[in-house]
Amino acid sequence: MKKVKLGIIGTGLAAKNLHLPALKKLKNKFEIVAVCNHTEKKAKEFSQMAGGVAVHLDYKELLKREDVEAVDIALPINLNFQVARDAIKAGKHVLLEKPLARNLKEAKKLLEYEQNSKTVNMVAENFLYRKVFNKAKQLIEKGKIGKPYAVNWNLYYHVSSENDYGATKWRQNHKYPGGFMLDAGVHNIAAIRMILGDFKFGNAQITSINNKIGEVDTMVFQFQLKNGILGTYNLYFSVNGHWEDKLLIFGHKGSIEINTNRLTLKREGREDKTEDLADGHGYDTEFTDFYNAIVKGTKVNYSFKEAFRDMEIVLGALRAAENNRRVNF
Numbered sequence: 001m002k003k004v005k006l007g008i009i010g011t012g013l014a015a016k017n018l019h020l021p022a023l024k025k026l027k028n029k030f031e032i033v034a035v036c037n038h039t040e041k042k043a044k045e046f047s048q049m050a051g052g053v054a055v056h057l058d059y060k061e062l063l064k065r066e067d068v069e070a071v072d073i074a075l076p077i078n079l080n081f082q083v084a085r086d087a088i089k090a091g092k093h094v095l096l097e098k099p100l101a102r103n104l105k106e107a108k109k110l111l112e113y114e115q116n117s118k119t120v121n122m123v124a125e126n127f128l129y130r131k132v133f134n135k136a137k138q139l140i141e142k143g144k145i146g147k148p149y150a151v152n153w154n155l156y157y158h159v160s161s162e163n164d165y166g167a168t169k170w171r172q173n174h175k176y177p178g179g180f181m182l183d184a185g186v187h188n189i190a191a192i193r194m195i196l197g198d199f200k201f202g203n204a205q206i207t208s209i210n211n212k213i214g215e216v217d218t219m220v221f222q223f224q225l226k227n228g229i230l231g232t233y234n235l236y237f238s239v240n241g242h243w244e245d246k247l248l249i250f251g252h253k254g255s256i257e258i259n260t261n262r263l264t265l266k267r268e269g270r271e272d273k274t275e276d277l278a279d280g281h282g283y284d285t286e287f288t289d290f291y292n293a294i295v296k297g298t299k300v301n302y303s304f305k306e307a308f309r310d311m312e313i314v315l316g317a318l319r320a321a322e323n324n325r326r327v328n329f
Contacts, residue, residue: 003031004093004294007068009059009083010075011037011046013165014097018126019072020049022283029291036062059083063090070120070294073097076170077183081106084121088113093120095290099186100307102176104315107308114304120293122300123307127191129282129289132263135275136249136256137195144265146253151196151231153188153247156239161212166237172213178318179214180237181206185317186310188233190302192225196249199313199329200226204321209238221317 006023008015023030034054037043043055056062063071063086070093073083081101087094100123101107114121127133140148159166159180166172176182193199202223206216217237224230247258254267261278279285292298313329320327 001028002295003029004291005033005067005069006030007034007036007062007065007071007092008032008046008050009036009062009071009073009087010097011035011042012074013168015072015074016046016049018281018283019074019124019287020046022280022287023072025284026287026291030287033067034062034065060086063087063092069093070095070290072124074124078102078170078175081110084110085113088117088119088121091119093290093294095122095124095287096304097124098307099123099182099311099314100304101311104308104311107304107311111304111308120290120300121304122290122293123302123304124286125187125190125302125307125310126282126286127187128194128301129285130191130261131277131279131282132258132261133191133195135263135277136247136258139256139265140195140249140251144254145249145251145256145267148196148229148249148251150250151192151229151248152250153192153232154234154244155184155188156234156236156242156244158239158243159210159213159217159237161210166213174214177315179216181216181219181235181318182311182314184237185219185235185314186307188235189310189313190306191247192231192233193310196229197225197227198309200224201326201328202313202317202320203326204317206318206321209236213237216318219317219321223317 032050032053035046036056036059038057047053047055071087072095074097084094084096204221206219209217219235221233245260249256257264263275265273289301293300316327316329
């Protein structure tokens with residue numbers, strides 16, 4: 001089996017905690033040959049975790065390597081455009097951690113580079129590969145809950161500025177609109193679009209409860225999809241004493257309830273059917289999709305174009321909140 005020779009640009013939390021474990025499981029498909037971080041200590045530490053591979057402090061030096069066929073870019077969001085553009089120009093296959101860019105202007109430019117590229121270009125959106133969301137889509141397509149008419153997604157977290165993602169300085173002092181609303185919000189928008197369809201219009205309200213983790217940490221987003229489905233998406237990052245990740249989809253013949261990885265099909269007069277669909281959050285399958293596109297020429301599930309659309313919706317919701325008026329998508 002051919003192995004894709006991979007360079008990793010950015011060795012922070014996403015690369016260490018999410019990408020590297022998946023890549024180690026797929027060592028028959030990927031060979032990590034070089035890593036890059038502008039901080040030498042972090043680069044060397046990650047290199048040892050990846051098997052003692054070559055270390056670079058400048059990503060442009062990594063891009064010059066002939067043995068690097070593809071790059072996995074996991075950097076602060078404000079660097080996505082510059083590094084992805086340079087990687088495409090260097091003729092490398094690109095897997096770029098979401099969101100696509102820090103604003104729609106830069107994201108649109110990346111679309112142009114993608115269109116003129118002969119390489120595989122993909123954004124890392126693991127939600128599209130999670131079993132629980134794909135199962136929900138299958139149940140709906142099979143008519144198990146009849147015609148869907150409403151969706152509600154509650155995400156209530158407590159993010160601290162003292163540890164993990166909330167402690168990341170580039171997230172606290174973000175150079176892109178919305179902070180966590182954009183950074184994390186594209187995940188759920190992508191999943192809703194995959195399961196139920198695209199967005200038509202919406203309105204939103206935003207506020208800040210803890211400005212130590214960014215300028216916005218709370219959003220209520222009400223919307224309608226193009227097929228008429230009504231929806232509410234609540235994204236709260238400063239909830240004290242409560243945690244919830246619940247997706248509810250209502251149809252004329254039944255409902256689907258998803259609590260993190262557990263899916264329950266509910267219908268009147270029938271016993272509830274619950275499945276535990278834990279899967280490592282889809283990272284293995286995401287990288288496999290990237291591999292197949294490179295080696296077999298298949299089409300990726302999450303292109304730059306799809307990532308642009310999800311950014312457009314999140315940023316549109318933020319704009320609706322700021323202007324206190326409905327926005328059309």
